[in-house]
Amino acid sequence: xxxxxxxxxxxxxxxxxxxxxxxxxxxxxxxxxxxxxxxxxxxxxxxxxxxxxxxxxxxxxxxxxxxxxxxxxxxxxxxxxxxxxxxxxxxxxxxxxxxxxxxxxxxxxxxxxxxxxxxxxxxxx
Amino acid sequence: xxxxxxxxxxxxxxxxxxxxxxxxxxxxxxxxxxxxxxxxxxxxxxxxxxxxxxxxxxxxxxxxxxxxxxxxxxxxxxxxxxxxxxxxxxxxxxxxxxxxxxxxxxxxxxxxxxxxxxxxxxxxx
DNA sequence: ACACGTGTTCTATGAGTTGTAGAACAGACC
DNA sequence: GGTCTGTTCTACAACTCATAGAACACGTGT
Numbered sequence: 596x597x598x599x600x601x602x603x604x605x606x607x608x609x610x611x612x613x614x615x616x617x618x619x620x621x622x623x624x625x626x627x628x629x630x631x632x633x634x635x636x637x638x639x640x641x642x643x644x645x646x647x648x649x650x651x652x653x654x655x656x657x658x659x660x661x662x663x664x665x666x667x668x669x670x671x672x673x674x675x676x677x678x679x680x681x682x683x684x685x686x687x688x689x690x691x692x693x694x695x696x697x698x699x700x701x702x703x704x705x706x707x708x709x710x711x712x713x714x715x716x717x718x719x720x
Numbered sequence: 721x722x723x724x725x726x727x728x729x730x731x732x733x734x735x736x737x738x739x740x741x742x743x744x745x746x747x748x749x750x751x752x753x754x755x756x757x758x759x760x761x762x763x764x765x766x767x768x769x770x771x772x773x774x775x776x777x778x779x780x781x782x783x784x785x786x787x788x789x790x791x792x793x794x795x796x797x798x799x800x801x802x803x804x805x806x807x808x809x810x811x812x813x814x815x816x817x818x819x820x821x822x823x824x825x826x827x828x829x830x831x832x833x834x835x836x837x838x839x840x841x842x843x844x845x
Numbered sequence: 846a847c848a849c850g851t852g853t854t855c856t857a858t859g860a861g862t863t864g865t866a867g868a869a870c871a872g873a874c875c
Numbered sequence: 876g877g878t879c880t881g882t883t884c885t886a887c888a889a890c891t892c893a894t895a896g897a898a899c900a901c902g903t904g905t
Contacts, residue, residue: 607863614814621817633880644865649881660821665872665881679822683815684832689739690808690815691836692746696785697804701837707809708833711816712826732892758851769894774852790852790901 600641608643612651620660620671621715631661631669725766733768737776745785745796746840756786756794 598619600611619625631637634652638645652669655661658679662672694704723744725736744750756762759777763770777794780786783804787797819829 609863614817617821618814618817621820635880646866647864650863652881658822663881668880673821673823676822680824683819683822684836686815687832688836689743690811691833692739692743692840694808695746695837695840696742696798697783697801697808698798699805701841705830705833705837707812708816708830711809711813712820712830715817715820716826734892760851771895772893775892777852788852793851 598637598641602643608641609647609651609654612637612641612648613654616651616655617660620673623715625671627671627673629671630667631671633668723762723766727768733766734772734776734779737762737766737773738779741776741780742785745798748840750796752796752798754796755792756796758793 598612598615600608600615602608604611606614616625616631625631631652632640634648635645638648641648652661652663656663656669659674659676660671661669663669691704694707695701723737723740725733725740727733729736731739741750741756750756756777757765759773760770763773766773777786777788781788781794784799784801785796786794788794816829819832820826
């Protein structure tokens with residue numbers, strides 16, 4: 596688990612932690628059952644407050660990607676989440692619209708999607 | 721220009737206005753030279769403050785999608801913006817990772833991308 | 846010239862978010 | 876018992892979001 600966050604970024608730290616974990620899960624670097632560092636430990640490693648890490652973990656838990664117990668700590672545990680697809684597709688539409696509006700071609704955009712997905716696939720294989 | 725925003729959404733109003741305009745440009749409903757309503761007029765139509773509309777328009781202008789002058793008001797004007805592609809691809813990676821992490825298959829995700837892009841293409845044709 | 850609509854800029858306020866901070870409690874492990 | 880951990884509470888400074896009012900500059904139409 597190499598989790599690099601940019602403390603100077605305009606993106607909130609807890610959001611960056613969340614995104615990096617999600618990307619690690621998608622890439623297969625983190626599979627069901629794999630443990631994450633404790634909130635206090637990761638906070639020390641990143642040089643931030645443990646409440647910030649807690650917020651990121653709690654968000655992942657609410658999304659059904661993490662199981663957190665006093666016993667096992669935080670472990671990856673993917674459970675089905677209703678209503679995710681619809682909300683996700685709305686965000687996809689906005690993101691793709693931005694690319695098209697800025698002049699990228701449909702084929703070019705689709706190529707980026709394919710390349711990004713293939714990167715996840717390759718790491719997992 | 722039918723611009724529907726959800727005042728009860730957790731997404732900021734100015735962001736929704738921004739996103740709807742971007743989507744309209746991508747779909748070809750708004751082309752270069754097309755005017756947008758004045759900030760005060762759109763604010764009245766949506767039942768919000770004109771400063772909020774101003775913020776959305778200013779964001780679109782900074783992104784190189786809008787030209788705003790005292791003379792012509794706000795008109796769609798797409799100009800090249802350096803550094804957009806890199807930042808956009810990072811957001812694409814995060815969004816696609818979320819889908820994969822939640823259990824959607826690569827082929828399924830790519831299908832959603834293709835469908836969304838085709839929707840833009842069809843409206844424009 | 847005049848009024849009007851518009852973009853632009855300033856201050857200000859209240860509510861909410863972000864990140865940090867300290868403290869306390871409960872369960873698990875050695 | 877001591878330590879590490881998750882969990883929960885309060886608190887604070889800085890920032891964002893949305894609203895609000897005021898003022899100024901510019902263009903248009905009468």
